Amino acid sequence: QAATSPVDTLTNEMHRHGSASGASQLAADQIQEAQDLCHAFGDSACKTLKKLFTLAKNNSHLRRIAELAGKYRRLAQSLQQSKPVEGTDDVVGVTLGSDVSRLTVGELGNLSFPALRLDTLRRVVEGEAHVREYQSVAQENRGPIMLLVDESGSMDGEPIQNAKAMAMALVWLAGHQNRWCCLVGWSSRGQVRTVTLPPGEDHQDAVIDWCSQMFSGGTDPPVSIIPQLFQDVGAPEGKTDVIWLTDGHCSIPSNEVEAFNEFRRDHSVRSFCLGIGCHPGGFEEICDEIHTVDNLSVDSQEVESILSI
Numbered sequence: 001q002a003a004t005s006p007v008d009t010l011t012n013e014m015h016r017h018g019s020a021s022g023a024s025q026l027a028a029d030q031i032q033e034a035q036d037l038c039h040a041f042g043d044s045a046c047k048t049l050k051k052l053f054t055l056a057k058n059n060s061h062l063r064r065i066a067e068l069a070g071k072y073r074r075l076a077q078s079l080q081q082s083k084p085v086e087g088t089d090d091v092v093g094v095t096l097g098s099d100v101s102r103l104t105v106g107e108l109g110n111l112s113f114p115a116l117r118l119d120t121l122r123r124v125v126e127g128e129a130h131v132r133e134y135q136s137v138a139q140e141n142r143g144p145i146m147l148l149v150d151e152s153g154s155m156d157g158e159p160i161q162n163a164k165a166m167a168m169a170l171v172w173l174a175g176h177q178n179r180w181c182c183l184v185g186w187s188s189r190g191q192v193r194t195v196t197l198p199p200g201e202d203h204q205d206a207v208i209d210w211c212s213q214m215f216s217g218g219t220d221p222p223v224s225i226i227p228q229l230f231q232d233v234g235a236p237e238g239k240t241d242v243i244w245l246t247d248g249h250c251s252i253p254s255n256e257v258e259a260f261n262e263f264r265r266d267h268s269v270r271s272f273c274l275g276i277g278c279h280p281g282g283f284e285e286i287c288d289e290i291h292t293v294d295n296l297s298v299d300s301q302e303v304e305s306i307l308s309i
Contacts, residue, residue: 055208061161065211068165071298072307076169079308080176095133098124102131143240143267144180144233145170145309146226150246151185151193153216159276162296163245164211169307170243171207175199180235183210187217192225196233219248223256223286227263237267241309244273245296250282257285274302 055062081099094104107130110116123129147170149155149163167183174181174197181197195210197203221244230240264271264286273283275292283290291302 059212062208062212064161065164065168068162068298069168072165072169072303073172075298075304076173076307077176079304080173091132091134093133094130096128097131098127098129099131100124102134104130104132106130141236141238142177142179143238143269144182144230144235145174146182146184146229146233146240146242148184148186148221148226148242148244150219150221150244150248151187151191151213151215151217152219152246152248154219154247155276156214156216159247159296160214162298163276166245166296166303166307167211168207171197173307173309180233182229182233183207184222184229185210185213185215186222187215187220189218189220191215191217191220192222194229198234219246219250221246221250221252221283223252223260226260230263230267240267240269242269242271243306244271244280244283244287245276246273246280246283247276247278249278249280252282252286260286272306274306 057063103124107120107124110120120129147167149160149167151160155163171181171183178199180199183195183197185193193210193213193215195203195206197207226242263269271287271289273280273287273290274296275283275290276296277294279292280290291305293300293302297303
């Protein structure tokens with residue numbers, strides 16, 4: 001209304017400035033949400049961004065997961081970049097990234113020219129700078145990452161949203177390490193939902209669907225299905241990480257414990273359990289490590305331990 005007013009007064013001009021400022025802030029907020037969605041659910045999300053953005057606008061649960069997933073992924077990236085790698089003297093090429101320690105000579109030269117410095121810094125921040133790509137001389141055979149998230153009713157709200165956001169960071173980590181990934185949501189007996197994610201494939205829709213759902217039942221971990229699920233995943237043999245996230249206690253039948261531990265010995269499996277708000281009783285017999293946090297968040301040291309695998 002101020003813009004169409006025939007009288008060009010100071011009040012109308014202030015209204016116009018205020019409207020333009022509000023519109024740009026709204027656009028900036030929506031762009032940030034879109035970037036969070038892309039980072040959370042994979043770069044392929046940009047190809048169908050309109051569909052994904054519309055879905056998230058109508059689903060506060062999914063939107064919150066995407067917001068948290070960016071923090072978990074940045075933590076995972078930082079931890080992976082700081083890990084010592086054997087054989088890093090073997091340079092295999094140039095790729096895009098944000099690791100300042102691996103910037104090419106050309107990019108370092110750009111930083112010395114005032115006209116190019118800001119654009120180079122922008123590309124570093126956005127992960128689009130030219131960096132040296134290394135390959136370890138001693139390659140380690142790695143099996144899949146299997147994350148099993150408790151979807152019982154008590155996990156509703158921030159616990160399940162943080163758990164699913166952490167799952168997105170592990171999906172990125174599996175891709176970074178060229179490993180298979182398997183996401184499992186579980187609750188009462190018989191309530192199991194699985195997603196298998198081979199490296200290098202577009203799995204955006206399946207991951208979004210997995211994040212959007214929740215059983216809200218009891219706490220009965222599907223220990224018995226893990227050996228068969230491992231076979232169904234089709235991943236190569238190697239060191240396998242099985243991670244449990246739960247906020248409850250359980251009782252695992254002795255025959256399932258025995259079968260799972262035999263599976264661990266035969267397939268080089270490391271089993272972790274992270275208890276949220278309490279000690280996860282019942283998991284002691286099937287896990288190498290058990291940690292407990294008061295609240296699941298990106299700031300906890302236990303989360304850092306898992307994302308640094």
